[in-house]
Amino acid sequence: MRCPYCHVDNDRVLDTRAAEGGYMVRRKRVCNSCQRRFATAEKIEKLSVRVVKSDETREPFDREKIRRGIERACSKRPIPSATIERVVQDIEADVYANFDSEVNSSEVGDIVMRHLAKLDEVAYIRFASVYREFDGAQDFVRAISAIMGPNVVTFSR
Template sequence: MMRCPFCGNEDTQVKDSRPTEDRSAIRRRRFCPGCAARFTTFERVQLRELIVLKRSGRRVPFERDKLQRSIDIALRKRPVEPDRVERMVNGLVRRLESLGESEVETDAIGELVMDALSNLDQVAYVRYASVYRNFREAQDFENFLSTLQGDEEKPAPLDD
C-alpha cells in the first residue's frame, strides 16, 4: 500500500507499471481517488542492507538518495544526460552491494564515485574531488589538476 504524498490517503491505485530503461527498477504511475492526484513511484531491488562506516567511527545506513544527491551536485549545469547518471548510480550501488561486505567505509564509496565520475565528466570529477579530498586553497586544485594532466601527458611506451 502506498500513501498519497498530497493528501495522505492510503488507498492509492496503480494505473501503470513498467521497468525503467536499464531494468534496475519498476516505475509505477499511481492515482489517488481521495484527491485525484497522480504521482510516480519507483521500486528497486536491494540485494543487502549496507552500513556506511564514517571516518568518525559512526555507522549509518546506506542511502542511495544521498549518493545520488552528491553526484547531482557535482554534475550541476553539466551536459550529462540523466539516463547516464542513473546508470552510473545503479552501477555504483550494485558494486557496493556485491563487495560481499555489509559495512562499507566512506573512503571506498568516495573512490568508486571518483572513478565513475572521471569517466563521465572531468569537471564533475574535479568538483567532487574538491569536496571529497577537502581542498582548502587554490593550490590544492592546482596540485590535483597537475596530476590529472600528468596522467594524460604520459608518453606511450616505445616498442623496441
Template sequence: MKCPYCGFSQDKVVDSRESKEADSIRRRRECERCEKRFTTYERIDEIPYMVVKKDGRREKFDRQKVLSGLLHACEKRPLSPSALEKIVDQTEAYVVDSPERERTTSEVGELIMARLKEIDTVAYIRFASVYRDFKDVSEFKQELEGLLLAQRRKG
C-alpha cells in the first residue's frame, strides 16, 4: 500500500476494525517515512475471473479444471505434481492479471501449451491434440514435424 501523502510503500497497521455490516475491514495505517496516518478498506473480491469460450460463452475460471486437463495430458509422464501446480499457478496469475477480469480460452490454452512444450513434449502433444481438437493423424504429424524442426534448430 503506497502512502497517499509521500508515495512510500512501507507502512504499519495501527488499528483494524470490522465494519458494522461485516463486509469489510477498516485499517488505520501509518507511513514509515512521513509518519502520516491514512485509512484503507479491505473487501472480498466478489467479481469472478472469467474465461471466454470459443462460442462466446463466459465461464468462471476454474483452476481445478486446468489441473485436471494437465493431469490427463501428463498421465504416466515423469512430471512432478509441483511442476503441474506451477503451470496452474502461472495460468491463474495470467487470468487474474487481465485488466478486464477475463481471458479467452485460446489465450489460456496457448499459455498452458507453451509451458508444457518447455518441460515435456509428449504431454504437450497430448494436451494440444485435445485442446486443438485434432481430427486425424495428419494433424498429429504436422505438430510433430514442427516440434522436430524446432529441436533441430536448437541443437
C-alpha cells in the first residue's frame, strides 16, 4: 500500500482486526520510509447484478422497485411491512445467490412469484396478472392452478 504522506510503497502491518461483524478487515500500518501510521479497510466488493429487460436494455437490479411491486400486490392485504421487507430481502438474496452478473427480468419475475405464492394467494395472483399481462380468465385459472394444484379450479359449463 502506498503511504498517503510520502507516497512510498513500503509499509508493514501493525495490527489486523475484524470489523462490521466480520464483513470488514481493518489494518493499522506503518510506513517504513517516513514512519508515519495510516489505516486501511478491506471490504467485500459491492455485489451488483444487472437486469436484462425484454428489449435487451440493462439496468441495475433495484430492490426498491421489487418492493414497490410487492407493496402494490399486497395492498389491503393483512401483511405487515416487516413481512414485506423480509420477502424483499429473500428475493434479493435469491437473485444474488443464483446470478453472477446478469439476470433476465422474466427470471426476476419468476423469483418474485415464487415468494409471493408462499406469502399470500391474492397478492400472488395480483402480481402475476400485472407481470404476465393477463388478458383472459384462462390466464387467472393457470396462475391459480400453479399454486392450488391443477384439479382445484374447474369451470362448470
